[in-house]
Amino acid sequence: MIAKTPQAPYWAVIFTAVFSGREAEEYAQTAARMVALMKTVPGYLGYETAQSPGGGEITVCYWESEAGIRAWKQNAEHLAAQKRGRDAFYSAYHIRVAKVERAYGF
Numbered sequence: 001m002i003a004k005t006p007q008a009p010y011w012a013v014i015f016t017a018v019f020s021g022r023e024a025e026e027y028a029q030t031a032a033r034m035v036a037l038m039k040t041v042p043g044y045l046g047y048e049t050a051q052s053p054g055g056g057e058i059t060v061c062y063w064e065s066e067a068g069i070r071a072w073k074q075n076a077e078h079l080a081a082q083k084r085g086r087d088a089f090y091s092a093y094h095i096r097v098a099k100v101e102r103a104y105g106f
């Protein structure tokens with residue numbers, strides 16, 4: 001559940017969404033494909049995700065640099081999945097990009 005990230009600094013993309021409840025099987029397949037594809041992008045470090053019973057979802061993806069984030073954002077298959085997400089999977093979503101300056105835990 002907790003991604004193993006290097007010592008800061010690194011980058012995080014925070015994806016917060018509300019699942020529409022439509023096309024659940026296609027959504028699950030698409031989400032699994034996006035995780036597999038994201039792992040192949042240079043600069044990918046890891047991700048964490050959590051869902052709530054009401055359809056809420058938060059996924060945080062970690063990256064070495066903004067260049068990796070841009071490469072992922074411009075991936076053709078990812079762009080198609082984003083469009084499908086707006087059309088069918090999500091009733092709302094927000095994306096936030098942040099630089100992690102400090103991180104600690106046990």
